[in-house]
Amino acid sequence: MNRKLSSIFPLTDEEARAIRELPIQVVELKSGQDIVRLGERPYQCCLILQGFTCVYKLSVGGKRQIMALHVPGDIPDLQSLHLEVMDISIASISPCAVGFFQHEDARRMCEHHPRLTAAFWRETLIDASIYREWLLNIGQRDAYARVAHLLCELLIRLRAVGLVEDHSFELPITQEEMADTIGISAVHVSRTFQALRNAGLIETTRTRIHLPDWEGLMETGEFDPLYLHLRGEAA
Amino acid sequence: MNRKLSSIFPLTDEEARAIRELPIQVVELKSGQDIVRLGERPYQCCLILQGFTCVYKLSVGGKRQIMALHVPGDIPDLQSLHLEVMDISIASISPCAVGFFQHEDARRMCEHHPRLTAAFWRETLIDASIYREWLLNIGQRDAYARVAHLLCELLIRLRAVGLVEDHSFELPITQEEMADTIGISAVHVSRTFQALRNAGLIETTRTRIHLPDWEGLMETGEFDPLYLHLRGEAA
DNA sequence: CGAAGCATTGAATTTTCTCAAGGTCTGTGG
DNA sequence: CCACAGACCTTGAGAAAATTCAATGCTTCG
Structure with missing residues (x-):
């Protein structure tokens, strides 16, 4: 996470340490498993350590749109920190290792390190920027x-x-x-x-x-x- | 802004007051005017008071994709608070009244009222959620x-x-x-x-x-x- | 080795696009 | 007040892009 975050946001040593000390539960996944589903109310986020995941939704007709691909270092459901109900599903598209951290812990960390709030916020803004570019890609x-x-x-x-x-x-x-x-x-x-x-x-x-x-x-x-x-x- | 924000995030009286006291410069626009352009580094955000705006990008071939439509109460370029360079352009698509507020003022307000940080962050997350739904719409x-x-x-x-x-x-x-x-x-x-x-x-x-x-x-x-x-x- | 999943290819069909012409609305200036 | 220009919308016809269906071939893994 440090490597990725610092590629978009310079961290102080203390901030880097706060992130390293965030309690994380590592889970290994096979390919094709859902990590979180539309409609759920998660209390944790997942950091990708290894492998690829996708964000997707199904249309009523059963067609799937993949809205995002995530790679190691990404946090595909960081949005759940402030949007209670998931409006998307997330699944692994390869064998994966992911690390779960609790919303509670992340919020506490952000309170003590306001610049980390900005860093996470920035991360979600870049996700949004990628969605926009994909709209251009698919639309035009x-x-x-x-x-x-x-x-x-x-x-x-x-x-x-x-x-x-x-x-x-x-x-x-x-x-x-x-x-x-x-x-x-x-x-x-x-x-x-x-x-x-x-x-x-x-x-x-x-x-x-x-x-x-x-x-x-x-x-x-x-x-x-x-x-x-x-x-x-x-x- | 209060009306819109409180429709997605409940505010205390004090927070509502902080927002009302944010200095805002109101500008009237004709239809079809750019408010901010791709590549710029703005130091302010714009709140729509009246009319409609769109977020767009042009492909190299000159085709335009509109990635978002914004209505009164929206802040189409809230992202610029944390992404220095604009990756999109924003234009009015009807006669508009918009209110500009300085990044500096917004940041100060957020420092004093951490829940407003969360409210603004949430607002950008909802924008992202709409992008995702539009991807599904256009893609499938x-x-x-x-x-x-x-x-x-x-x-x-x-x-x-x-x-x-x-x-x-x-x-x-x-x-x-x-x-x-x-x-x-x-x-x-x-x-x-x-x-x-x-x-x-x-x-x-x-x-x-x-x-x-x-x-x-x-x-x-x-x-x-x-x-x-x-x-x-x-x- | 065999099965299952994935990739490739061809042919017919569908959706959408482009081009082009004509029609309608609206605001402006005479 | 009317005529007109310009922007916008509608409609048709042919073309292009992408889809579906179906059959075949290739890998990989148990």
């Missing part, structure tokens, strides 16, 4: 650009937590999940991947993605990392 | 349901600030703006409105919308107001 770009944009974002976010090597990263996500993330069908994801491969913009193995032409992919996806609000070097 | 529903959903949301939000009478409200928005909001073309908005009229779900005049079949429209739009996190009576 075609499938080809949508995929490119998403891959660019994942590279930058994963690099910020040290999970990228040479423009290449693990992405244990099925094409069906990617489809639900960018609002197209799974079949069309497959076709779009083909097109991106043929254009020399991506190389994939089952669980790993390599982006051999970063400049080209950024242009294709109209990607500008401003909206991620990283401090320090970004693109 | 067809044009017909998208329009229905948006109209349901606007009715509920406008009713919370007293701008609805008998399932009818002013909506000074062009079909082009609505198109950019829900990610379809303006032509298709027109066709979709026709279909909704023929189904007896909406009645429109130039600037006013009436929803004669509220139950039917909610069902069509798969609308559930949970995500708006209103306190007290909702639907």
Whole structure:
């Protein structure tokens, strides 16, 4: 959590210590398990230590929209600190390790360290900024650009937590999940991947993605990392 | 601001007074004016007193996505309190009155009234919740349901600030703006409105919308107001 | 090895878009 | 007060993007 938080917000030693001392219960999850469900009233938040999770909702017709992907260091349900009832569900999309901390403990910590309140608040604001960019992505770009944009974002976010090597990263996500993330069908994801491969913009193995032409992919996806609000070097 | 805030967060008298005493500079705007632009570093926030504004971004190809519509009582750029650089632009879509308050003043007020910090934070979390619902709307529903959903949301939000009478409200928005909001073309908005009229779900005049079949429209739009996190009576 | 899940490909269909023309409303200036 | 310009809305027709359905192939894991 420190690593992630300090990538978006500089912490003093004392603040860093307060965070380390926050009691955390670590849980291991298999892929495809719900962590929290729409309608629940949680009293804790979950910090991702390892693996990937997604935030999703189902439409009445049973279609799933994935509204967010979260990576190690993220706190996907930080909102529950101030919104009693969950308006989303969160599930693991790979084997995960997550750490639960109590709202109560987090609130107490924030009272003693007001700058941590600001840091957490900022974190939720960046989540919101990503939602906005995804709205632009889904609302205005075609499938080809949508995929490119998403891959660019994942590279930058994963690099910020040290999970990228040479423009290449693990992405244990099925094409069906990617489809639900960018609002197209799974079949069309497959076709779009083909097109991106043929254009020399991506190389994939089952669980790993390599982006051999970063400049080209950024242009294709109209990607500008401003909206991620990283401090320090970004693109 | 009090009316809106207290609809999502109960305030004490003292807190209400602190808000009333926040220095505000009122400005009148014509329709179609930018209030703040992507890339800027504002030192103030804007509270909408009258009229409608939208949050938007342009794609490289020049297409516009409207990520949010804001109504009186909303603070569309509250995020700028903790995110230095704007990642969006905000414009009026009708004649507006807005009140600017300084970040500095808001921060001081929050220090003295920690529960107001929570109230503002909560407000930004609800904005985020709306973004998520819009992602579901744009990503998974067809044009017909998208329009229905948006109209349901606007009715509920406008009713919370007293701008609805008998399932009818002013909506000074062009079909082009609505198109950019829900990610379809303006032509298709027109066709979709026709279909909704023929189904007896909406009645429109130039600037006013009436929803004669509220139950039917909610069902069509798969609308559930949970995500708006209103306190007290909702639907 | 075999089953299950995942990915790919083709073909037909649907939704939505674009282009283009015509119609309606509204505010302004003569 | 009326005519007109400009913005906005409507409608049709053809085109494009993406979907669905269905069949086949590939991996991985027990």
